[in-house]
Amino acid sequence: MTAPTGSGLSVIVVGGGVAGLSCAIRLAAEGVAVTLLETRKKLGGRATSFDDARTGDRLDNCQHVAMGCCVNYLDLCARMGVTDKLRWTTEINWLEEGGRRSVWKPAAFLPAPAHFAPSFLASRFLTVGEKGALALGMREIARTNLDEWRDQTFGEWLCAHEQPGSVIDKVWSPIVVSACNLDVNRVCAATALYVFQGGFLGNRVASEIGVSAAPLVELYDPAISAIEGAGGVIRLGASAVRMDETSVTLASGETLHADRTVCALPFERVGRVVDAAVRQRDERFSAVAKLEHSSILGVHLWFDRAVMGELPHAVLVGRGTQWLFRKSDVDESSGARTEHVHAVVSAADEWMSFSEEVIGKRVLADVRACLPAAREAELVRVRAVKEKLATFAPTPEAERARPETTGTSRIILAGDYVQTGWPATMEGAARSGYLAAAAVLERDEEWALSAELRESALYRALRVT
Ligand SMILES: Cc1cc2nc3c(=O)[nH]c(=O)nc-3n(C[C@H](O)[C@H](O)[C@H](O)COP(=O)(O)OP(=O)(O)OC[C@H]3O[C@@H](n4cnc5c(N)ncnc54)[C@H](O)[C@@H]3O)c2cc1C
Structure with missing residues (x-):
């Protein structure tokens, strides 16, 4: 030393x-x-x-997510002695309207980037054609030299690689918008491509999701x-x-x-x-x-009963609300049986002018569309946290x-x-x-x-x- x-x-x-x-x-x-x-x-x-x-x-x-590839942030956590406060999951849960669930999870016997292949092929929210397009896109990303894509947007990269609109809406957009906090048509291509190279393809630990307990x-x-x-x-x-x-x-x-x-x-x-x-x-x-800035909206929701089941988190396919996190189990200790769920909308500039009531209704509609258990549940409380100055907007400029x-x-x-x-x-x-x-x-x-x-x-x- x-x-x-x-x-x-x-x-x-x-x-x-x-x-x-x-x-x-x-x-x-x-x-x-x-x-x-x-x-x-x-x-x-x-x-x-x-x-x-x-x-x-x-x-x-707002919910803050770390990933396995965040090696310096994790080093900081170790130096602060808080590593054991992070709770990790290896799965990505995708929820469609109606509640159908697909899970991407690493297969124990396959090296990256093939580790997601079996669950990816089994996922039900993508058609065979969409899976093919996505797989070709990922393969292309592995070979891409980021320096050649610093002046274009990721939208231009997707177009150049003939990615169908449905795949952009279902997969590329939720991942890139959550990671970079900007729409695919504005975000610098190299920045977005790096998310996949560093965060998903190179090492099986990279995509693990850590949240603070x-x-x-x-x-x-x-x-x-x-x-x-x-x-x-x-x-x-x-x-x-x-x-x-x-x-x-x-x-x-x-x-x-x-x-x-x-x-x-x-x-x-x-x-x-x-x-x-x-x-x-x-x-x-x-x-x-x-x-310039790009906004993020975090919405705390308390339901009168369990709505997420065992899911620690979920991506809502094709909805304005991108991610849900289960913050607490139903708390029966005080007689108040509530489940605390946190919803996240990144690149949320258009949401910033909405009242908390409007935000609550829109997010609740998304939650109920994808989580059948939430349809019967009563939303007891809502707390929306608007972060107008959340991050810089990573455009090519x-x-x-x-x-x-x-x-x-x-x-x-x-x-x-x-x-x-x-x-x-x-x-x-x-x-x-x-x-x-x-x-x-x-x-x-x-x-x-x-x-x-x-x-x-x-x-x-x-x-x-
Ligand atoms: C809603 C939201 C969700 C996010 N989600 C994620 C996520 O899931 N995963 C992730 O990795 N990142 C996420 N981020 C981004 C992440 O929070 C930031 O990138 C990171 O925290 C920035 O740290 P920083 O130290 O650069 O800046 P800051 O956190 O802004 O720190 C700057 C500090 O300077 C202080 N300060 C300001 N003015 C003065 C002054 N005059 N004198 C002294 N001190 C001053 C501020 O109070 C602040 O504490 C999210 C951000 C937001 C807003």
């Missing part, structure tokens, strides 16, 4: 989301005197929970002892109003100084906090200003504009919008934080990032044929 290299260095990290936490935890472990500033009274940023004033429930902003905020609380135990400082409720390469001024008027600063703010805040003179001489900041970790100014950038090769995800944020820590310590990418999952021999062969 390499000896700590950072003693004597002081660093201020602004922003306590996944990116800022990842950076701070690595720096603290290397002996850097790190101070993490977070404007809110809790950590986790967009991937966190809130106490609902209406009911007192602790609710997640605890409220999200509880994943990040242990970071406090991890960072402070290594000599770092975490200041919650500390809002930065200005930062440059060696100092940060807080809303209270206090100014902190350090050898280096790391900006781990959401991209829309960067221009407001980073000093104007620094922004002018570093073109990364004009690139950040070009990024945005992918070109994403800034690097370092630039002509000495401010180091971290955040899911930084150039990491990943869409806006917890994994992208963790990678950016680790890369920022490496930039502080002048270490290389190999030091910063966890080893990728090993591609199977079959996948490697497919890539070259």
Whole structure:
């Protein structure tokens, strides 16, 4: 193991989301005197929970899904000591109108990408022709050089590879929209293709789905002892109003100084906090200003009885509501027999103007269409959480504009919008934080990032044929 290299260095990290936490935890472990500033009274940023004033429930902003391929986010979880809070499933459940279910599950005896083949061939929501088109599409993805598809949309790739509209609606769209938070006709082709290469085809572990069994905020609380135990400082409720390469001024008027600063703010805040003179001489900041948002809607639903059965999650085929997650079993402890279900709509800009009542009705219609048990059930409560500024929209233009970790100014950038090769995800944020820590310590990418999952021999062969 390499000896700590950072003693004597002081660093201020602004922003306590996944990116800022990842950076701070690595720096603290290397002996850097790190101070993490977070404007809110809790950590986790967009991937966190809130106490609902209406009911007192602790609710997640939205269900956050990790996958087996999120190697850096999983490394962060290990460093925080929360790995055992993640609950894993290897299956993807597809539910059609009427309730018919198809399950994609890995076969134990087959290497990736053939591991899904038996259940894929048996799935009932696709016709024989649709399965053929999808299989050819996946084969083509394995062979695609992403660099050739950075300027086009995934919609153009689908068209160039003659993918039928029904397959786009049933499979390509729900997966890409959930992973990239943008419609297939707007998302950069390379970004979408990477989801399949890295998340489904190369390694059988990659597509495993992990969700937190605890409220999200509880994943990040242990970071406090991890960072402070290594000599770092975490200041919650500390809002930065200005930062440059060696100092940060807080809303209270206090100014902190350090050898280096790391900006781990959401991209829309960067221009407001980073000093104007620094922004002018570093073109990364004009690139950040070009990024735009895409929304996500999370809807908490409580039913008066069990509606999802044993299903931990389900994709609703061809419905506006893309994913359902079973958040709790029927709770009989308090006499209140409710099942908590969470619905997710990504790329949800058009939903943002709807009232909670309208959202509740639309989502309930989707749930009842695909889950027969929900038809008899009463919807006891609804809580819609609109995240208008959920993520950047990964269009081809945005992918070109994403800034690097370092630039002509000495401010180091971290955040899911930084150039990491990943869409806006917890994994992208963790990678950016680790890369920022490496930039502080002048270490290389190999030091910063966890080893990728090993591609199977079959996948490697497919890539070259
Ligand atoms: C509804 C929704 C669903 C999502 N679902 C998934 C999913 O299923 N899987 C997945 O991998 N990703 C998902 N994401 C994306 C994921 O949440 C983000 O990509 C990731 O959390 C971004 O982390 P970050 O650290 O870059 O930014 P942020 O989480 O935004 O962190 C930035 C931090 O800076 C703080 N801050 C802001 N201003 C100041 C200031 N002036 N001074 C000090 N601190 C400040 C903020 O409070 C925040 O804590 C989802 C996002 C949303 C919104």
